[in-house]
Amino acid sequence: MNATIETLLNHRSIRKFTEKPLSQEQIETIVQSAQMASTSSFIQAYTIIGVKDPSKKTKLAALAGNQSYVEKNGHFFVFCADLHRHQVAGAMENTDVGESIESTEKFLVAAVDASLAAQNAVIAAESMGLGICYIGGIRNNVKEVGELLNLPEYVVPIFGLAVGEPAHESSPKPRLPLSHVYHEEEYNRDETAFKKDLDEYNETISAYYEKRTSGKRKDRWTEQIAGMLAEPKRLHMKGYLEEKGFLKR
Known part of the structure; x- marks a missing residue:
């Protein structure tokens, strides 16, 4: 077993961080690692927004369900599915790409690209001794998050990522067989x-x-999952995605 495998197998979510900010070198290393993830047809259909402003973190924490670790961490990243730059690329080449980037398929490509990039970022952060926690809660009020981050058409926040020095120990949660x-x-x-x-x-x-x-x-896993899925959540997402230009085809 090598150090990379050990890092992967030792993953756990951290929900309490020290407030020591990440250095610019750490931030850039994490983002550069994210950029080296595989990407469908070299499309690179994502954008990462780093949030340092304490007041903006406070607003994001409230929008994400009052999760304290969205506000108190070393750095907060928001991973977005982004086909805005592809619209710009089409215009630069005098090519109509609207029908393609508005398709369900291309949204899936963008969401997958963002997820692959994020997991690379996580591995990089954890290899540096940092802790992480994915934040799907930013989709609770996704329109407000998009406005706060000034996102243009064809850009949608998929999830957040809190990163920082762990302020507590946590054990890995057992996965399915x-x-x-x-x-x-x-x-x-x-x-x-x-x-x-x-x-x-x-x-x-x-x-x-x-x-x-x-x-x-x-509680048992099937009990936990059945309870979670008994009531559909975030049904506003379909309308928001359509509003941002996606899922038209």
Whole structure:
């Protein structure tokens, strides 16, 4: 096992940071690492916005559901799906690219590109001893976040990333069994084996929560997920994406 694998296997979310700001060198290293992620057809359809302004962080924290670690961290990044520059590129070449960049496919490409870049950024940050936490909560009030960040047409905030020096220790959360997420040749549709894997995982997760909370919590994974999915959330996203020029085709 090498240092890269150890970093990957040791991942955990950090939700309490010291307020020591990242250096400019750290920020640039993280962004440059993100840029080296794979990108579909070299399209590079994302933008990363760094937020240092304390008042803007406070506003983002409120918009993201009052998560304190959005406000208090070493640096806050917002990863955006971005096809605005591609619209500009088309205009520079006197080529109409509207039908393409307004398609569902190109939005998926942009969202995937942003996600791949972000994971590279995470690995870079963690390799430097920093902690991270992804923030999907910025989509709670996505229109207001977009206005706060002055995002043009064809640019949508996908998630935030809080980065900084960890102020507490945290243990990795057990993932689903390998046999449950890795299938060979075709999808394994054996429902008996499927449910057996989930039953075993439920026991693992319940024990993890019970130990972590000194018995205050011991919910099972399927219980947690069913509860979360029982009520649809962020149904405003479709309208916002269409408003920003996406999903027209």
